Amino acid sequence: MNYNILIISHLESNVGPLRRIIERGGSKVLISSHLEEILKLSEEEKADLIIIDADDPSLDGYGICQKLKGLGLTQPILILSSERGKENLLRWLKSGVDDFLSKGISQDELLARIDTNITRSQRILDANPTTKLPGNASINREIDKRIKKGMTFAVCYADLDNFKAYNDRYSYFNGDKIIILTAHILRDIVRDLSPEDNFIGHIGGDDFIFIIPPEKVDLVCGQIIKTFDTIIPYRYSEEDRKKGYIISTDRKHRAGVFPLMSISIGVVTNKMRTFFHPAHVSQIATEMKNYVKTMEGSRYAVDRRGDDEEFISRQKEAEFVRRKWRQRWVKKHIKKFS
Numbered sequence: 001m002n003y004n005i006l007i008i009s010h011l012e013s014n015v016g017p018l019r020r021i022i023e024r025g026g027s028k029v030l031i032s033s034h035l036e037e038i039l040k041l042s043e044e045e046k047a048d049l050i051i052i053d054a055d056d057p058s059l060d061g062y063g064i065c066q067k068l069k070g071l072g073l074t075q076p077i078l079i080l081s082s083e084r085g086k087e088n089l090l091r092w093l094k095s096g097v098d099d100f101l102s103k104g105i106s107q108d109e110l111l112a113r114i115d116t117n118i119t120r121s122q123r124i125l126d127a128n129p130t131t132k133l134p135g136n137a138s139i140n141r142e143i144d145k146r147i148k149k150g151m152t153f154a155v156c157y158a159d160l161d162n163f164k165a166y167n168d169r170y171s172y173f174n175g176d177k178i179i180i181l182t183a184h185i186l187r188d189i190v191r192d193l194s195p196e197d198n199f200i201g202h203i204g205g206d207d208f209i210f211i212i213p214p215e216k217v218d219l220v221c222g223q224i225i226k227t228f229d230t231i232i233p234y235r236y237s238e239e240d241r242k243k244g245y246i247i248s249t250d251r252k253h254r255a256g257v258f259p260l261m262s263i264s265i266g267v268v269t270n271k272m273r274t275f276f277h278p279a280h281v282s283q284i285a286t287e288m289k290n291y292v293k294t295m296e297g298s299r300y301a302v303d304r305r306g307d308d309e310e311f312i313s314r315q316k317e318a319e320f321v322r323r324k325w326r327q328r329w330v331k332k333h334i335k336k337f338s
């Protein structure tokens with residue numbers, strides 16, 4: 001766990017044990033009791049979760065909770081309380097609280113509740129509104145997790161060809177149906193053919209990411225292309241389907257002839273490359289996707305290039321600098337708010 005946790009309380013004695021547990025779990029803790037400072041810390045320090053000490057008699061916990069929710073803060077708000085009566089719980093729920101922590105909670109349960117609430121909140125906020133698939137932040141976290149665990153993985157960047165022409169010809173309403181259909185195809189095939197260690201995300205528009213083990217690439221990508229090319233033609237009118245093309249406009253609003261939609265998948269793995277950051281994975285995956293899009297029809301291609309020593313050295317140096325900066329930043333701010 002590596003989060004920023006904001007505890008709202010006047011009484012250090014009340015929340016001291018809680019603070020020590022959270023810090024032992026690897027997160028940073030900030031403590032405040034003044035609304036203006038709370039708002040500043042929650043935004044500037046990017047607090048991932050807020051805990052209100054409900055047993056602090058000098059604190060208007062209900063009012064603070066309602067105020068924070070009313071201002072549109074999206075962080076989960078948890079209540080630390082020794083009172084678990086029904087009326088008390090209902091009152092807190094009405095104020096907008098997300099979860100409850102009992103005094104004397106075990107370390108494992110406390111850390112698990114914090115992690116669960118933050119993960120759930122991030123997933124909800126990041127979900128694509130059209131497909132409900134995880135968005136960019138979740139995609140980056142998933143790639144970063146695999147890098148840090150030393151897992152071997154394949155990141156597949158899928159993009160629809162001639163989607164804009166279809167959207168302009170058949171309306172954005174039917175375009176959204178294509179996006180949802182594509183999401184279903186990717187999700188069902190990835191989960192069926194690679195049931196373990198998979199992930200499907202939606203970058204936005206007609207761009208998708210799915211992550212699978214490298215040995216599953218040929219099977220999964222091949223089946224996605226086969227299914228897509230079988231279903232998609234029936235989303236066109238019979239006349240357009242028989243012709244195999246439509247008349248529409250490009251991004252510069254020039255009329256032209258556009259083939260039926262196809263899907264291009266660029267694949268990057270860490271079998272022959274060393275990755276230290278999701279940004280580099282994204283860069284290579286985008287290169288591969290753009291390369292595949294120069295070909296006709298639905299296709300996929302796997303990046304088979306390896307690293308050179310100079311590149312690995314630069315990546316290691318950059319990661320070292322990032323790590324040292326994070327350590328200095330955490331040390332500075334823990335001292336500031338201790």
